[in-house]
Amino acid sequence: MRGADKSRASDLRVTTTRGAGGWLERRALAVLGAATAVVLAVVFYYPVLTVFADAVRVGGEWTPEIVREVITDPFYFGVLAPIFGGDFAQVGDVAANTPLGLFGFTAYQAALSTIASVLLGVPGAYVLSRYDFPGRRTIRSLTILPFVLPSIMVAIGFVAFFGSNGPLNDLLALVGLGPVNLLFTLEAIVVAHAFYNAPLVARVTTAAWESVDARMVETARSLGANPWRAFRDVLAPQLLPAILTGALLTFVFTFMSFPIVLALGGFQLATVEVWIYSLVQQLDYAEAATLAVVETVLSLVLTYAYLRYEARQAGANRAANPPARKRLLPDDPTPTAALERAAVGVYALVVAVVFVGPLVSMVAESLTGPQGFTLQYYEFLVERQATGADFQTKPGLAVRNSLLFGAATLLVALPMGVTISVLTTRGGRGSRLADAAAMAPLAVSGVVVGLGMLRGLVFGVEVGDHRVQIAGVTAIVAAHAVAAYPFVVRNVSPLLSGLDRSMVESARALGATRARALLDVELPLVASGVAAGAAFAFAISIGEFDSTVILATGSSSYTMPVAVERYIGNRTLGPATAMGTVLLGVTSLSFVVIDRLGGRWEA
Structure with missing residues (x-):
């Protein structure tokens, strides 16, 4: 009888263990989801909300004064500042002196960077989706490179490449031009941003190009449309959403750009991110937080627009009949083939200069001294x-x-x-x-997250009688x-x-x-x-x-x-x-x- 009782007890313990394990396995995703939500709440949302609070809480008191001062300061908002403050009589004077302001200049350089990224990325998408040729994989790999390169390292490469003694001036000297010094200029910032974001534009545009149904283009051609008309009426409308998506993301990323502007522009060409960093160094947290709040709201709106578009496109199927890549043969004597080979060669040269040049220059500079190799x-x-x-x-x-x-x-x-x-x-x-x-x-931006963590978790949070800190x-x-x-x-x-x-x-x-x-x-x-x-x-x-x-x-x-x-x-x-x-x-x-x-x- 006792043996039977022990057996039942053992069975009960096994059943209980299996039941507990089964419950945990059944709830594993819910537990992981809850843990992820807690982590995000503590290390992201709380720091960001801390920044928001710093913008309206000074000296332990809640006040909108700092926000009002920032949005009505022409240094920050240019001609919009007197409009925000209701002082319309000052619009003309501000327009003559500081028309853009810090936020306007940040948006301006982001717009120029976006245009440069699109101009560099769309031809790349055309080459990679339209042609098959030796070295295509290498070019594709080089255009992926910026996705994993630290931006401060790229900035160093551009300093070495565009400096007065850099390879760019050496090349210009060979053709009797130069020298030029693009360091600490808007042009250097725009080119560096294009280095980073042109591959993003190329990636989304290539995916769209390869999703076009070739039969639609063939039908347009059979109905008498010339190649340009077929591209304008059939292909372009299908590519435009992808190009706009890449442009929108590029604008968001370049609007929040920090290390590239810091290294290549300094405080002379400061954007919002660089100025926030400067204010943090000066321990002016309230004003830094206000700038961070405005920047974050703008970027959240743009990112939400991107996610809405992505959600609408999620159900789109890949074309059942995607256009085939054209094989470029080096021995094809036709004028069209020669022109196409020349176009691919030009793009390969651009890739080499824009994507490889700064990195090679950085390595070469590290091995070159006043007397040569060192x-x-x-x-x-x-x-x-x-x-x-x-x-x-x-x-x-x-x-x-x-x-x-x-x-x-x-x-x-x-x-x-x-x-x-x-x-x-x-x-x-x-x-x-x-x-x-x-x-x-x-x-x-990482600057906002870092500022929020510094002000909240690093300085410490009072929980009851204890001060909780997450630092180092x-x-x-x-x-x-x-x-x-x-x-x-x-x-x-x-x-x-x-x-x-x-x-x-x-x-x-x-x-x-x-x-x-x-x-x-x-x-x-x-x-x-x-x-x-x-x-x-x-x-x-x-x-x-x-x-x-x-x-x-x-x-x-x-x-x-x-x-x-x-x-x-x-x-x-x-x-x-x-x-x-x-x-x-x-x-x-x-x-x-x-x-x-x-x-x-x-x-």
Whole structure:
């Protein structure tokens, strides 16, 4: 009898254990979703709301005075300032002196950068989607490169390339032109922004070009339309939404650009982001917060418009009969083929100059001294690491921090991104709202997040009788994860939404929980997207500068991009390019992973 009782007890314990495990497995997605929401609330929404509060709370009192002063200051809003203040008589005087203001100039340079990115990206989309030729994959890979390169490193490359002794002036001297110095000019900022964002325009436009049904163009031609008319009436209307999408994203990104403007324009050509950073350095948090609030509201509106468009386009199917790429043969003697080869060659030259030139210049500068080839700048880094004082920037510590922060960011951002992808692609009630809320970090700059974390979590939050602080490494990794996980979502969500739902339903019918179906069925099928998202998360952490430069101030938690900025800030271009070359080597590994394992760049 006792044996039977023991058996029943054992069975009961097994049943209870299985029941608890089964409950956890059934609720795994809900638990992960709740944990992700808590993380976002603590390390993103709370810091951003802290910035909003700083704009209207001064000295412990709530007041709109700072906001009123900022929006009625011509320095910030140009001719709009007297209009906001109701002083219309001053509009003429302001228009004659500061017509644009800081926000107007920021929008102006973003508009010019967007135009340059479209002019550079659309021809690239045409070449990559229309022709097949030797070296096409190489050109495509080079245009992907900016996605994983830290912007401060690109700025260093442009300093080396466009400087008075740079390769650009050497080339101009060969044809009897120059010299020119584009450093600290608007033109240098625009070209650098095009370096970053033209591949974005090219990517979305290439996808649209390859989704056009070739039969529609053929029908137009058969009805008597010449090639130009067929392009204008059939092809252009289908490409325009994609071009506008790329342009909108480019405008948002360049409006919030920080390290490129800081390095290539300085405070002489300051944008909103650079001025916020300047105010933070001066401990003027209220005014910095007000600028950050206005900038964030504008970028959120633009990002919401982009997400609405993307949601409308999500159901569009790829063309059943996409246009075939034309093979360019080097021995084709026809005039048309010769003209096409020349056009592809010109674009390849542009890619080489714009995308490769600055990076090669940076590496070359790090190996060139007054007497020619030298390793003195790398020796300087080694010496600084070995004998430098604690307050000096040590390259070895910067490399170690970057790698550790990147690995930690990956461990946080990847589960967050996958969880949000699953929850937002299930199509349930509120999924669109959840997607917009989860993608908000795309529209909020790292400077704003860093400022919010500094003012809130780093300084500490009173919870009862205790002061809770999140500072140092934890704060930096949290800021990096917030910046990185949306790119995991953007890589995983499209693949998840395109899966055949019947496979998941079959697994569920056989007894699998939702979590088990995700692990055993869905994730293996979207492994390329997960790999690409992971590589992006790591690369973004390695290159993140905006929030890090604020959170690492006065500490030893600086990273490679911050070290590069500190070296160039001391006007020591040689060590800065050497540190940038080290950073290039590390980020190139992430680029290889994205290009080879991500696998979704090739049609």
